[in-house]
Amino acid sequence: MSRSNMFILMIIIPLTLFQSVTGKDCVCDLKNSDPAFPENKLSKVETNAAQCIQAITSEKMTDLDRLIVGLQQRIKELENNVAMLEKENDKNLYGAVSLRIIELEFAEIQDLLNKLNRTTSDYHHLGVQAAAQLEDMKVTMEELEKFDNMQVIKKERENQRVKRELEECKNEQKATLPPPTVPPARCGLGQMVNVTGPRTYSLTVYGTSYPYGAWGRDAKPAPGDENKYWLVVLSSSNVYGHFVRQYGTLSTLLLGIGQKDTYISSSNPTTNTIQGPNVVMYDNALYYNCYYTYSVCQFNMTSRAISTVALPSDTGYNNKFPFAHLGTTYSYTDMDFATDESGVYVIYATTSNFGNVVISKIQTSNPPVVGQTWKTSLYKTTSTNTFMVCGVLYATRYLDKEREEIFYSYDTVTNKERFDLKIIIKKMQTNIEYLNYDPRDHLLYVYSDAYILTYDLIFQ
Template structure:
């Protein structure tokens, strides 16, 4: 069954929601109240149609024609032999032989007639059986169509009610929420206090085989690209990639339909292809760690041109300073690219800074150049991910299989460091391999063991 058909069937399942304003969240409780789509009937129709296709082939349909043509040929041959016998004047010397030949030809003709009769009978029975099966399939499909139409209408009415109730819930929530606290020199979002969600959660079309990757939206899109989403899966050794996939909407991203692939190189890995899962898209360019170097790569997705700028020569790469926790190391995550309201940053570590995190602003010119740099006391291998919001770096660590904790922050405006945030993220999979903040929708985009997830950041 095609993905589009699966999507239609999913849309036809009616769901009951109830909502309430608890604190600062609109909560929806999900309950399936109607019978599931009778998929077994659809499978039976598909099996019957396949059987009919196997039984009624073009080869079988021409078998009678071949038998009739063969019979016509043998009858003409018999007529010629009988005419020859009538013209013979040999004193009955060859008459007995000629009559025996004619007798054999008559036997062969009779065999062809018998085979033709048997084939005709078989085809008559096949025709009757096929007609019966076709009638059954038509009745079943009519039943399924009526079921689907009924459920879609129920779902549409239910969606209207849900939309109305959730809008009312949102109005109630907004009417009681305090105004954001403006911070001098910051974005006006206030202080981060919580991360809610997940808001979306879906396995990519690549399946569970590819556990490292990245996805999200262009943080500074051009006109017409505002709704596009991008996805990169490290398809070689869970470490390397050589193309970026784009979708026109969130729904097509989740369903994996109608993608556009843009290749950095025809081979993988090679010079200037992707190494590691920590990358971002900004102004139609992909920023990432160039393969086997301590350089920043900028890949223009329109011109397919690659520009690079080198980080300090003692920068860790090739698993020297990756993200990690006691249970595992996230391979080739020495460099982490992030976006916020002001642009692109690269997060890395150097030996001269004792493996501690360094933040460098990447000026998104062509070629890119390195801007202002900040040094921190956070050792890179004690964190599992980093992201930037309004000029503040946040770092996460692995608590257990269910919880990831935002424990650290560094404010690039005030140079203030904190290790006591204790903001929990509820995980859907064990390991979060990629995390980035989108300043356009204030969501965290996460790639977690082959699943793409979003979370909403809450501010005060």
Template sequence: MSLSNIFILLILIHLTFTQTVRGKDCVCDLKNSDPAFPEKKLKNVETTALQCIGTITPEMMTDLDRLVLGLQQRIKQVEENVIVLEKEDDRNLYGAVTLRIIELEIAEIQDLLHKLNSTTRNYRHLSVQTAAQLEDMKDAMVELEKFDSMQVIKTNRENQRVKRSLEQCKEELNATAAPPTVPPARCGLGRMVSVAGPRIYSLTVYSTSYTYGAWGRDANPAPGGENKYWLVVLSSSNVYGNFIRQYSTLSTLLLGIGPTDTYISSSNPTTNTIQGPNMVMYGNALYYNCYNTYSVCQFNMTTRSVSTVALPKDTGYNSKFPFAHLGATYTYTDMDFTTDESGVYVIYATTSNFGNVIISKVETSNPPVLNQTWSTSLYKRTVTNTFMVCGVLYATRYLDKDTEEIFYSYDTKTKEERYDLNMKIKKMQTNIEFLNYDPRDHLLYVYSDAFILTYELIFQ
């Protein structure tokens, strides 16, 4: 072998060669210039890792939790026994026996405290020891990684990082985005995450006679009317109503005691009487769809006078654009009235907007005035109800006889629409004829097939 070939070989494999010549034969002594792999150090790391796994077990934490729980129960029992002793001490045998029981329980508490302190000290020592071992293993693995001349470990680590990033991207693409977050400056509630309940579930005094109606509280009550509740049943063909029944408290409403009836007119139906189940009370006035017109009626509960404001001429009424689902139509629900922290809104649809939902703010002056209006892409006949929270419109749809779903939102501040909210409402009856949000207690008030219910909105 020539010297030039030897030099080339040296460059390629970083090895040192020694050449000797025996006649025509060439003998090479191969010497590795890299240090020997510390196999012993690797075995030490493996042994330490196995020791950590064997030393720290889930059962150890369970023991600690069990001691803490036992201590809590013992302290609670002692408190109860002390209360009993204070109430029933006869200064004689009964008091002495109870006192002795308390002494024994305190002794058991002291024993549990001793065990807890001992266990905590042992765990603290074990934590310090394990932390030191982990640090040593980390340093050893850094040293061992230097022998990975082909960077297999580094490449594998990078591959794992890229794989995690890809999985995270997949999750983000497939995940349902959260419902819109209402800025705290607007009303301080944050993001609505679920609906709990029902909290109240009861028949009215009318029993099952009237399946369409509405109820709730005044969202902006006059002084002295903070505790009042109102109830309207559509007593004529489940379509029309001509009086509002009020109760002084929730209890009197549920029991049907001492109602006060206020009549809009003496006959039903007639001009200015209520048409459809969607209405709200705000500022001691009832807002509803005027009989047989595309107008908003405002009925003043004190003066018993009616003021109106007309919606656009192509607004649907008399069941042109009602709430509905594939199995049923909720007749005469062309207009829905809602309240939130800022006032009253009317929800409706027009032919010029292709039957899609329109939101108009109703200024509660006398007479009322329509203010800002927002057009959405939500087709009204695919919706079963709507409500407003902090300037955000939410829409529900019928899933089955047991479940309603809040599926849609429209933020009047940002004009952002969402169709993927997926918040379920557990129904007690098949249909929800009326639903409205009360900003005073954050409850949804529901009228469902002659039953009245409330649900709690949960905010994050």
């Protein structure tokens, strides 16, 4: 070995070098002067991190939200019943019955309070334990960082900081004008400028069994049904549904009690089965894509009668023009139904419009009738969902696992389109299979990978 090679070796690696030369052979004994890497400490950190992830899950944390929402709803119902009792003038004929009902409601509220106290105590203990484990892991990782002789971690942190600053700078440079909307006189709202939330976030009684579904309220309820909620799950291959589940209040839906099931058909799939997750309820009728046809089905919730109306014969159906993004396709979402202040719409695509979105107003007579129609230049499979507000169509697209973006709008009065809205929806799950606007409370109702959520729409 030459002297120059020996010199290079000793500079690059902090080793002690011993050389013995016998003829043309060269033998080197290398000894590492650095301390051994403590693999057992790293393994301990990995184990603790896995235990924390297993102990603190989104499913467990939603239990507390459910109990709080349920408690709020029961207290509100109790206040209403007490007010009704105070107004009664039946000469004590029904007073004892009303008092018994109130007594039972007090017992149910006390039971919810006990469950809430137990859950809160468990979460407090879990939080204290997790905080101690995190502090221990932090100290251990700081010790292990001393072995990073090349300062890779330090440079990575610096790179992340620079990336964040660049992203903030880009966002400031790309600030856009407020999105278009209809004049306030048309439905009493100003410009939609933001989406906040979620306000509600919970699994249904089915758990994670059915990732495709829909839920919400009747946009035009019958007197006495103003507080009812409906839920549809695609219980067959994430494609078909054959019944509607109704709840008297939001709290009973979240707690999974007191449901009423109304069956459209006896099984899946068959004639008049629901195909795809995009359904809405309006004036006590469910609107959805009829099984294996390009027709709109209207299902009367009281009489269980079904009426249909056909869309144009070149309408995409049976997974021809579904919602999609580069990572996945939302199966059998060819037709999207939406409600706003003026009624029901169906959003779809046709071959004559080159696969671009078509909007049709549905006259909610019996049978239903396809009314005014608008053609857009939005290619349907480049979006992930649509909804209507005050006669304006909004479309969303997938950005990443945490964000969905409202990027497009079409005004059915002015026929103006925009592709640069940049309104972000913060997601709790990866995919949004269904969303719809409720004109009664101005909320977006979302079904996302088996979770049900609501978001607030913010108007200027």
